[in-house]
Amino acid sequence: xxxxxxxxxxxxxxxxxxxxxxxxxxxxxxxxxxxxxxxxxxxxxxxxxxxxxxxxxxxxxxxxxxxxxxxxxxxxxxxxxxxxxxxxxxxxxxxxxxxxxxxxxxxxxxxxxxxxxxxxxxxxxxxxxxxxxxxxxxxxxxxxxxxxxxxxxxxxxxxxxxxxxxxxxxxxxxxxxxxxxxxxxxxxxxxxxxxxxxxxxxxxxxxxxxxxxxxxxxxxxxxxxxxxxxxxxxxxxxxxxxxxxxxxxxxxx
Amino acid sequence: xxxxxxxxxxxxxxxxxxxxxxxxxxxxxxxxxxxxxxxxxxxxxxxxxxxxxxxxxxxxxxxxxxxxxxxxxxxxxxxxxxxxxxxxxxxxxxxxxxxxxxxxxxxxxxxxxxxxxxxxxxxxxxxxxxxxxxxxxxxxxxxxxxxxxxxxxxxxxxxxxxxxxxxxxxxxxxxxxxxxxxxxxxxxxxxxxxxxxxxxxxxxxxxxxxxxxxxxxxxxxxxxxxx
Numbered sequence: 001x002x003x004x005x006x007x008x009x010x011x012x013x014x015x016x017x018x019x020x021x022x023x024x025x026x027x028x029x030x031x032x033x034x035x036x037x038x039x040x041x042x043x044x045x046x047x048x049x050x051x052x053x054x055x056x057x058x059x060x061x062x063x064x065x066x067x068x069x070x071x072x073x074x075x076x077x078x079x080x081x082x083x084x085x086x087x088x089x090x091x092x093x094x095x096x097x098x099x100x101x102x103x104x105x106x107x108x109x110x111x112x113x114x115x116x117x118x119x120x121x122x123x124x125x126x127x128x129x130x131x132x133x134x135x136x137x138x139x140x141x142x143x144x145x146x147x148x149x150x151x152x153x154x155x156x157x158x159x160x161x162x163x164x165x166x167x168x169x170x171x172x173x174x175x176x177x178x179x180x181x182x183x184x185x186x187x188x189x190x191x192x193x194x195x196x197x198x199x200x201x202x203x204x205x206x207x208x209x210x211x212x213x214x215x216x217x218x219x220x221x222x223x224x225x226x227x228x229x230x231x232x233x234x235x236x237x238x239x240x241x242x243x244x245x246x247x248x249x250x251x252x253x
Numbered sequence: 254x255x256x257x258x259x260x261x262x263x264x265x266x267x268x269x270x271x272x273x274x275x276x277x278x279x280x281x282x283x284x285x286x287x288x289x290x291x292x293x294x295x296x297x298x299x300x301x302x303x304x305x306x307x308x309x310x311x312x313x314x315x316x317x318x319x320x321x322x323x324x325x326x327x328x329x330x331x332x333x334x335x336x337x338x339x340x341x342x343x344x345x346x347x348x349x350x351x352x353x354x355x356x357x358x359x360x361x362x363x364x365x366x367x368x369x370x371x372x373x374x375x376x377x378x379x380x381x382x383x384x385x386x387x388x389x390x391x392x393x394x395x396x397x398x399x400x401x402x403x404x405x406x407x408x409x410x411x412x413x414x415x416x417x418x419x420x421x422x423x424x425x426x427x428x429x430x431x432x433x434x435x436x437x438x439x440x441x442x443x444x445x446x447x448x449x450x451x452x453x454x455x456x457x458x459x460x461x462x463x464x465x466x467x468x469x470x471x472x473x474x475x476x477x478x479x480x
Contacts, residue, residue: 063445180345
């Protein structure tokens with residue numbers, strides 16, 4: 001009696017597991033470092049609602065693009081720019097027409113010290129600081145935006161002796177968070193939680209000073225028929241994801 | 254092979270050689286007494302010091318770099334000290350890289366010299382002592398010449414290891430042209446930016462350089478061994 005009961009149980013369990021393998025898929029997502037915190041919240045929601053699982057890798061869009069060209073096993077790319085997804089699309093490595101802008105990045109001038117940055121960014125002109133950190137403009141869209149901003153303000157030449165370069169905005173943030181650079185151009189999302197900036201002092205750089213940072217997502221060709229990957233991108237466009245994205249200080253297209 | 258190296262890249266090559274030379278020289282000065290002490294001391298804390306010296310062999314360079322960044326920063330002990338002494342701050346400077354590299358390459362200099370001292374043993378020094386050689390004389394006239402192969406290995410390894418280091422300089426450097434953008438960081442930036450041509454020139458040169466250094470090391474080692 002007991003034996004048969006446990007057999008039934010085992011049978012049910014196996015069925016359940018099989019059902020799971022039929023309906024629940026796994027998505028390997030390559031995600032730009034600046035989107036780390038929001039994507040984790042989005043994925044938690046997505047997994048709860050669909051039963052799919054998402055494995056996240058964080059890094060720079062350029063590095064991911066190079067890796068995807070060499071056959072890296074990613075299903076979707078959430079880049080920090082528009083250029084890299086376009087490139088993949090052009091080379092047939094991304095599903096044509098799957099590209100869309102999931103967030104518009106906002107650049108911020110930040111200091112770990114409270115009261116250091118005024119809300120007009122005059123601190124840049126006043127000088128008095130030793131180091132200004134920004135991300136390598138060749139590698140990071142936020143670094144390029146920082147360079148454009150400094151050029152637009154006519155300060156590019158004046159700050160040359162004070163610039164230090166991070167290889168990503170994560171490292172740029174680190175330079176400022178440890179106090180080694182008094183000022184840093186980073187992503188607003190890095191210091192925002194639940195719609196609020198929680199630490200230090202900052203100036204949200206007006207959008208007209210730099211070209212829009214169109215953070216774009218794309219489905220990769222290797223995952224063309226993967227329903228879970230498609231479902232994740234659809235979820236990313238949905239209202240629930242948008243609410244999360246906004247709460248981290250991004251704009252939406 | 255294309256040899257159109259950009260001036261900024263040439264600058265990196267020069268900076269790297271300068272860094273490696275300064276670091277090797279400093280390491281010889283620091284590692285020699287340290288290795289001597291490690292080879293001869295019987296103190297109970299010898300094991301602790303030996304482990305500390307060997308630590309960079311095990312730690313990921315980024316860990317070392319990150320802690321140095323914190324220590325040398327305005328809230329760190331070293332940072333407060335350099336600031337109080339009016340020396341400014343060390344991160345993002347050549348001096349900062351030198352300190353990071355010295356720590357990082359320390360085991361590569363200490364261990365070959367220590368091994369050389371240990372393999373000499375006590376006997377030659379005792380003989381020198383019976384001939385009334387002073388302690389200093391014993392060291393410079395007997396121990397140093399006998400430990401020559403160890404010193405050669407230490408110098409070459411320290412130099413080559415500094416040229417090849419990446420994690421520490423990336424964390425501490427801030428990628429400043431002519432100040433902290435060493436070869437490995439320049440290569441990394443080129444690769445990241447998908448400028449593969451520029452990366453190939455530097456990376457290929459580095460592979461060649463490293464091979465020649467190691468080949469030299471083995472040839473030298475063979476010759477010294479046969480003596």
